Amino acid sequence: MNRLPSSFRDPSGFIFKHEGRIMRQIQHKAETDYELLMSSGLYELLVEKKALIPHEEVENVNPDAYKTILPQQLDFISYPYEWSFEQLKDAALLTLRVQLTALKKGLSLKDASAYNVQFVNGKAMLIDTLSFERYEEGSPWVAYRQFCQHFYAPLLLASIKDIRLNHLFHSYIDGIPLDLASKLLPWKTRFNLSIASHIHWHAKAQGKHANKAEDTKKKAQVSSSGLRGILKNLESSILKLSWEPGETEWGDYYNNTNYSEEAHKAKFVLVKKYIDLIKPETLWDLGANDGTFSKIAADQKIPTIAFDIDPIAVNQNYRKVKEEKQKHMLPLMLDLTNPSPALGWAHKERDSLEQRGPAGCIMALALVHHLAISNNLPLEMIAEYFSKLGQHLIIEFVPKTDSKVKILLATREDIFPEYTEVGFEDAFSTYFDLMEKSKVEGSERTLYCFKSK
Amino acid sequence: MMAKRQVLILAMTLCFLPSAFAYLDPGSGSYILQMIIAGVLGGFYAIKLYWNKIINFIKGNSNDSDSEDDLGNE
Numbered sequence: 001m002n003r004l005p006s007s008f009r010d011p012s013g014f015i016f017k018h019e020g021r022i023m024r025q026i027q028h029k030a031e032t033d034y035e036l037l038m039s040s041g042l043y044e045l046l047v048e049k050k051a052l053i054p055h056e057e058v059e060n061v062n063p064d065a066y067k068t069i070l071p072q073q074l075d076f077i078s079y080p081y082e083w084s085f086e087q088l089k090d091a092a093l094l095t096l097r098v099q100l101t102a103l104k105k106g107l108s109l110k111d112a113s114a115y116n117v118q119f120v121n122g123k124a125m126l127i128d129t130l131s132f133e134r135y136e137e138g139s140p141w142v143a144y145r146q147f148c149q150h151f152y153a154p155l156l157l158a159s160i161k162d163i164r165l166n167h168l169f170h171s172y173i174d175g176i177p178l179d180l181a182s183k184l185l186p187w188k189t190r191f192n193l194s195i196a197s198h199i200h201w202h203a204k205a206q207g208k209h210a211n212k213a214e215d216t217k218k219k220a221q222v223s224s225s226g227l228r229g230i231l232k233n234l235e236s237s238i239l240k241l242s243w244e245p246g247e248t249e250w251g252d253y254y255n256n257t258n259y260s261e262e263a264h265k266a267k268f269v270l271v272k273k274y275i276d277l278i279k280p281e282t283l284w285d286l287g288a289n290d291g292t293f294s295k296i297a298a299d300q301k302i303p304t305i306a307f308d309i310d311p312i313a314v315n316q317n318y319r320k321v322k323e324e325k326q327k328h329m330l331p332l333m334l335d336l337t338n339p340s341p342a343l344g345w346a347h348k349e350r351d352s353l354e355q356r357g358p359a360g361c362i363m364a365l366a367l368v369h370h371l372a373i374s375n376n377l378p379l380e381m382i383a384e385y386f387s388k389l390g391q392h393l394i395i396e397f398v399p400k401t402d403s404k405v406k407i408l409l410a411t412r413e414d415i416f417p418e419y420t421e422v423g424f425e426d427a428f429s430t431y432f433d434l435m436e437k438s439k440v441e442g443s444e445r446t447l448y449c450f451k452s453k
Numbered sequence: 454m455m456a457k458r459q460v461l462i463l464a465m466t467l468c469f470l471p472s473a474f475a476y477l478d479p480g481s482g483s484y485i486l487q488m489i490i491a492g493v494l495g496g497f498y499a500i501k502l503y504w505n506k507i508i509n510f511i512k513g514n515s516n517d518s519d520s521e522d523d524l525g526n527e
Contacts, residue, residue, distance in 0.1 A: 009476060010476045011476055012476070045524075046524070049524040049525075051524055097523045097524050097525070098524070100523035101523045101524055104523075110476070110477065111476075111477055140479070140483075140484045140487040140488065140491075141479075141487065142477055142479040143477060143479070144479065144483050144487055145477075145479060145480045145483035146477060193493075197486070197490045197493075197494070201486060201489075201490070202482070202483065202486050204482075205482035205483065205485055205486040205489075206480055206482035206483065207482070208482060209480070209481035209482040209485060210481075210482065220484040220485065220487065220488050221488065222487050222488055222491040223491065223495065225495045225498070225499065226487075226491025226492060226494070226495035227487070227491060227495075228495065228498060229491060229493075229494035229495030229496070229497060229498035229499070230487060230490060230491055230494050230495070232494075232498050233494040233497070233498070
């Protein structure tokens with residue numbers, strides 16, 4: 001049995017891989033809670049609303065198990081530090097609403113981890129079937145602190161302070177410590193009842209009662225209406241949060257590409273042709289901007305991930321995915337020059353980008369000049385890493401004569417003698433076999449279709 | 454007789470259900486804070502519900518906002 005190293009926190013069960021499929025073993029101690037989830041009507045309701053991952057019960061692989069379930073299989077696991085603001089907001093609202101619904105059915109979420117949410121067919125969905133336990137009238141919410149650390153604090157910091165504070169998720173695997181959030185948030189937030197309660201007073205209460213051996217679990221009593229009040233207050237506060245970047249901060253890059261309408265169309269046709277040629281099972285578009293070209297694959301029902309470094313582009317793309325009910329595209333944030341690392345205990349709780357690959361095909365359109373010239377990356381190193389990320393590669397070479405590259409070189413010395421079409425082909429031929437290449441009509445750029453060696 | 458016995462067994466089972474086990478440390482401070490704010494936030498929520506009921510009554514709308522579907526419509 002291949003137990004996943006990330007699945008160790010909750011003794012109710014664990015995830016394992018068997019015959020290429022991800023399964024969940026339920027331990028005997030979780031029998032009561034699991035059966036209550038299934039018999040109370042909560043499972044059926046949540047699955048119908050696409051709020052919880054559906055599963056089927058299968059024969060036990062391990063005879064010690066109480067039961068084994070086979071959940072709907074996911075193409076890709078993403079992490080909160082890769083989500084845009086609105087993705088994190090939707091994941092937070094989902095968690096709260098699942099908890100509100102569960103309480104009505106006599107159950108409660110025993111954890112509220114952002115890592116328990118995934119985006120499936122364009123929608124946030126809870127993927128941990130064993131997160132539910134019987135609700136005891138009068139009990140406080142055991143996952144309240146985790147919810148504030150995983151959702152409320154990072155959303156407030158991103159919305160009120162700076163979107164880049166989402167990177168704190170890299171350092172704090174169990175969410176942003178509330179005392180840190182309290183310090184980082186502006187003073188005026190102490191006059192907002194919700195923020196004062198759930199962050200500032202919460203951080204103070206934690207500090208005051210830390211390292212004291214108090215058995216508050218038995219003494220603490222919160223009525224169900226009081227608990228609902230707390231949850232509804234969190235919900236209404238989160239609903240009001242938004243992130244609208246100022247124009248001057250990020251500019252208007254996305255409406256200002258280097259393509260004439262004719263060249264854009266030609267590039268579109270070529271990309272489609274290469275995707276049709278490769279027919280990949282999955283596609284990662286690196287530097288996807290707002291997903292214009294990723295959509296070619298997603299429209300063909302190819303599970304597609306549209307990565308970009310810019311939180312505006314990713315947020316815009318996510319909005320579009322929701323509006324268009326696009327089921328096959330997942331927009332995510334990624335700085336390719338510093339991609340998501342392996343994190344957690346023994347570096348095995350959260351996989352790096354490379355560990356989650358390779359994709360059937362990766363696309364790198366209008367990207368190579370940013371990597372090679374802005375980031376000084378030798379072409380051969382780019383080719384090597386790309387060959388690890390994808391089995392095929394659709395890549396655009398942008399020559400020095402292109403106005404975008406001229407801008408990059410305008411303020412610095414040209415230390416890139418190898419940055420030529422010949423140099424590019426040499427570097428990539430070490431790791432890839434050329435399938436096809438073609439000039440993009442109406443531009444100076446060339447599009448290549450490669451197969452990894 | 455049989456039915457009475459079944460009810461008794463069910464009642465006993467419910468009484469002796471193992472208490473839910475939490476694998477997370479909820480934190481004493483978080484529990485105490487919830488006790489404190491539950492009264493205020495629960496009170497505000499109750500006022501909001503009654504206010505909505507009054508508004509709905511005036512508008513002739515029979516919707517009960519406490520029985521709302523928390524997950525919304527798909």
